[in-house]
Amino acid sequence: MTRPQRQINWVVLTVLTIDAVLLAILELFFLPLRLDGVLLPRAGDVPLPLSVLLAMITTPLLVAKAASLGDRRLGIIPLAAWVLTLLVVGVQGPGGDVVLRADWRALALLAGGLLPAALVAGGKLARPGKAGR
Template identity: 40%
Template structure:
């Protein structure tokens, strides 16, 4: 098990642990941060879905799919400021995937926001695999071990 006392101050584990908010932080503020991050996951998904069919001339340019990776990693990084539990840190991505599935299903009028093409698959892969790889790395560094 890795603890702060086992590592010098300049090691990556000690540096990465410093992003946590103080333990005595008001629970109302922590809850507000969690709610804002979960709502932000849905807002960013909506913007990514709207900008996914972007074309420059006759060429499809899925910039929104490529931006999903750093944005979702940032959401997970923000969630780490209020929790040290690995499963709870992944909560914004669970909300993002739920919104993705809603956007990929048919609406009441038969409308589908996400088509069945490579851009949609790229959006899903970038939106889920990047934060999953980030959390995998963080869990192997030892930041989530108790």
């Protein structure tokens, strides 16, 4: 791989990692979304964790793209950034607030983002080929 290509790959990896951090914050803050008539229509005050669905779709895509940049182990970087951001912002939050409440939605967000992305990362790492490729 040429030097300009390596530099472009590092820029793309940096953008993917920043995207993972921003998505984790967005998913975390929209996790308590409810059908309560304030932001969404009123439908019995039912929780509507759309951010779990967003995490299930976007996190594996970020991991797959990062793993395709050369070294397959690079796919773990956006996943680690997503989990670290989710835990740090969720537990300490802005101004010391606890954003990640201890309920089923928090577990669904962690599992929905982490498990599919870990499966994608494992699938990329398990493929036969040259080491470090």
